[in-house]
Amino acid sequence: MSEIRRRDPRREWIARNRLHPAHASALAVLGEGAAAVEWMGPNGLIRKNPRAIGFIGPNGVKRIDRSGVQQGGQAGSTSRLAAQDRRRRVEIPDPTFMVAVVPELSGGRLSGHDKDLLGLARRLADADPERPGAVLAVVFGEHKEEALGEAGIDRLLHLEDDAYAGFAPEARLAALCAVERELAPRHWLLPDSPLGGADLGRRLALRLNEGRGERPATGVWHVEADSGAPLGWRCTARGAAERLDIQRPLPRLALALAECAEPVDETLHAAEPLRLEGTLPSPFSRIEDLGQVAVDPAGVALAEAEFILSAGNGVTDWEGFHHAAGVLGATEGASRVAVDDGFMARDRQVGATGTWVTARVYLAVGISGAIQHLQGIQSCDKVVAINLDPGCDMIKRADLAVIGDSAEILAALVAKVEQQRGGQRDAA
Amino acid sequence: MRPEQQGIEVAVLVSVGRHPITGRARRADQDARGLELALGLERRLPGSRVSLLHAGPHAEENEAALRGYLGMSAGTGLDTLTLLEQAEGSDAIPVLAEHLAAAPPQLVITGARAERGEGSGLLPYALAERLGWPLVNGLAAVEKVENGVATLLQALPRGQRRRLKVRLPAIVSVDGAAPAARQSAFGPARRGELAAIPVSAEPDRELAEWQLDPARKRPKRLKIVKAASARDRFKAAAAKAEGGSGQVLEGVSAEQGAEAILKLLNEEGVLR
Numbered sequence: 001m002s003e004i005r006r007r008d009p010r011r012e013w014i015a016r017n018r019l020h021p022a023h024a025s026a027l028a029v030l031g032e033g034a035a036a037v038e039w040m041g042p043n044g045l046i047r048k049n050p051r052a053i054g055f056i057g058p059n060g061v062k063r064i065d066r067s068g069v070q071q072g073g074q075a076g077s078t079s080r081l082a083a084q085d086r087r088r089r090v091e092i093p094d095p096t097f098m099v100a101v102v103p104e105l106s107g108g109r110l111s112g113h114d115k116d117l118l119g120l121a122r123r124l125a126d127a128d129p130e131r132p133g134a135v136l137a138v139v140f141g142e143h144k145e146e147a148l149g150e151a152g153i154d155r156l157l158h159l160e161d162d163a164y165a166g167f168a169p170e171a172r173l174a175a176l177c178a179v180e181r182e183l184a185p186r187h188w189l190l191p192d193s194p195l196g197g198a199d200l201g202r203r204l205a206l207r208l209n210e211g212r213g214e215r216p217a218t219g220v221w222h223v224e225a226d227s228g229a230p231l232g233w234r235c236t237a238r239g240a241a242e243r244l245d246i247q248r249p250l251p252r253l254a255l256a257l258a259e260c261a262e263p264v265d266e267t268l269h270a271a272e273p274l275r276l277e278g279t280l281p282s283p284f285s286r287i288e289d290l291g292q293v294a295v296d297p298a299g300v301a302l303a304e305a306e307f308i309l310s311a312g313n314g315v316t317d318w319e320g321f322h323h324a325a326g327v328l329g330a331t332e333g334a335s336r337v338a339v340d341d342g343f344m345a346r347d348r349q350v351g352a353t354g355t356w357v358t359a360r361v362y363l364a365v366g367i368s369g370a371i372q373h374l375q376g377i378q379s380c381d382k383v384v385a386i387n388l389d390p391g392c393d394m395i396k397r398a399d400l401a402v403i404g405d406s407a408e409i410l411a412a413l414v415a416k417v418e419q420q421r422g423g424q425r426d427a428a
Numbered sequence: 429m430r431p432e433q434q435g436i437e438v439a440v441l442v443s444v445g446r447h448p449i450t451g452r453a454r455r456a457d458q459d460a461r462g463l464e465l466a467l468g469l470e471r472r473l474p475g476s477r478v479s480l481l482h483a484g485p486h487a488e489e490n491e492a493a494l495r496g497y498l499g500m501s502a503g504t505g506l507d508t509l510t511l512l513e514q515a516e517g518s519d520a521i522p523v524l525a526e527h528l529a530a531a532p533p534q535l536v537i538t539g540a541r542a543e544r545g546e547g548s549g550l551l552p553y554a555l556a557e558r559l560g561w562p563l564v565n566g567l568a569a570v571e572k573v574e575n576g577v578a579t580l581l582q583a584l585p586r587g588q589r590r591r592l593k594v595r596l597p598a599i600v601s602v603d604g605a606a607p608a609a610r611q612s613a614f615g616p617a618r619r620g621e622l623a624a625i626p627v628s629a630e631p632d633r634e635l636a637e638w639q640l641d642p643a644r645k646r647p648k649r650l651k652i653v654k655a656a657s658a659r660d661r662f663k664a665a666a667a668k669a670e671g672g673s674g675q676v677l678e679g680v681s682a683e684q685g686a687e688a689i690l691k692l693l694n695e696e697g698v699l700r
Contacts (some may be wrong), residue, residue, distance in 0.1 A: 009627065010483055065656055169594060199566075217548075218550070221646055239548065240446070240544050243446070287594050288589040290592065291591065292588060294700070295587060295588055295589055305586065329700050360459055361693065386685070393675060401684075403680075404680070412685070420690070
């Protein structure tokens with residue numbers, strides 16, 4: 001008996017009429033509650049209530065969000081989960097060959113250049129779906145990267161030893177030669193960047209080349225398949241101070257420029273740890289690293305400074321500003337107003353008409369943020385603003401903004417930094 | 429006892445450069461910086477000797493460019509440039525390695541990469557491998573040389589420097605971080621001598637096989653948006669670069685503001 005669905009046309013009518021005083025209770029009785037959007041009709045048809053979609057916005061106007069994010073907490077989270085699961089998981093248990101990559105890992109994380117390079121390695125490895133290769137990443141020292149598998153790494157050889165710290169090309173070269181002997185990768189790829197691969201890659205190239213006359217490719221920016229080439233690929237490389245394009249078959253070892261390929265984003269890889277069987281030789285090093293030197297921040301070119309303290313129209317206490325720059329160890333910059341008023345030198349001007357800076361931390365004191373100035377700091381990672389006006393454009397750009405008098409805040413900051421340093425010295 | 433600082437033999441490898449705009453032959457920028465470094469070293473270490481070495485054809489336009497290096501020698505003891513004469517398109521590495529091995533200097537300075545030809549920057553590495561000498565790249569300054577060990581400053585990105593100790597003989601390569609070269613004067617350039625030594629050279633066959641074209645402009649990478657819904661695609665297309673996600677501290681004391689800034693500076697690790 002109870003199998004038979006009985007319709008109550010009146011209740012359905014009330015449920016359809018959202019102005020009816022009994023509307024909510026009718027919806028609740030119909031079983032789907034107030035948020036019933038879809039239900040199975042008596043004849044097995046899916047019925048939709050278009051009026052139950054959406055929500056009342058802040059101004060009392062009904063809003064419909066079609067992305068599915070704000071419909072209900074559950075729907076949004078499931079769609080986000082689905083977005084993660086859409087990436088294909090790839091395991092390569094027994095690869096036909098290896099593509100070795102030595103990422104530069106500047107700051108312990110994969111840089112954009114590294115990811116492009118891994119994308120290129122994936123292209124080389126996955127060219128033949130029947131016989132896939134594995135991408136092997138050789139990582140020296142500690143790293144903070146967690147998304148190694150997402151970047152396309154199948155095997156990870158993590159070499160942790162004090163011998164590889166700092167500038168140790170000879171030790172690293174010996175390790176890479178051991179990798180070559182044991183695993184014999186078909187391709188070697190390194191970034192052609194000053195910090196990492198440019199030096200190590202050229203050393204490795206000449207070490208691998210002993211006996212064979214093959215020259216490595218440097219400055220590679222394009223790779224395409226070519227069945228006539230020995231390894232099945234052709235590459236285009238920059239030569240003669242960026243003035244020539246050299247087209248040649250891809251050699252075993254290539255040093256690639258940034259944007260040589262698209263980074264991996266559709267697959268997830270295993271990043272399975274790997275060990276070398278033999279012990280690594282510890283070569284006698286003729287180069288000794290005495291560590292980094294404290295550099296006078298005022299002497300560092302503004303365009304490549306890491307930490308900039310920049311002053312604008314809001315700075316009145318210039319003595320205090322210069323003192324703060326000295327204590328913080330920051331390179332000084334200025335907005336156009338401060339330069340025009342004669343408080344700072346012309347070569348210190350940041351912005352479209354001055355220098356385009358690439359600092360990791362940019363501390364803007366009393367700068368309201370003219371559009372030309374904001375253009376100049378486009379590629380800064382973190383912007384900190386100290387300003388009196390809470391509505392200015394610099395505050396909108398800043399990752400951290402403090403509203404207040406710049407002189408007082410700088411003085412307090414200097415005091416805190418000195419206190420912190422003093423504490424460290426006492427502890428040491 | 430004061431450590432002994434004696435003069436050393438420095439060989440500077442120079443090449444024929446190419447002006448980036450006119451394309452005319454000139455002294456190569458990095459090599460000229462290398463020579464500047466060597467001349468500075470000669471002034472600081474009495475008894476040092478700087479020699480210039482080039483391998484290549486002895487042609488009219490090359491000669492003008494090579495004399496540009498001799499023009500930097502006013503007031504120094506440098507007056508000759510050794511030219512290992514070989515045909516155009518020959519491999520310079522074996523010739524240079526042979527010459528350096530015959531009369532080894534203690535320090536060889538080169539530019540990081542050439543402005544003509546392949547320009548791969550492999551030459552210093554190839555020489556180091558052949559001679560078995562240590563190599564340091566990106567040199568910014570030579571601080572001191574004593575008892576056969578040189579203390580060098582290596583340039584790192586962001587204007588940072590690293591101090592290294594290298595056992596001589598060694599090869600060092602110089603890039604844009606080294607001190608800028610002085611002007612080249614016409615008189616010393618005319619008076620200087622190009623000592624040409626004909627050498628037997630093998631042609632660079634591999635380079636001849638490759639296809640060389642003027643550099644194409646690299647395609648700009650497109651921002652590819654992989655969005656599931658139309659709304660995501662629209663948002664990606666219409667999004668402004670800056671989201672107002674920053675933290676704003678209003679109505680706090682100077683102490684609290686400074687504390688927040690200090691925390692961020694410590695997190696980023698920019699305070700030394």
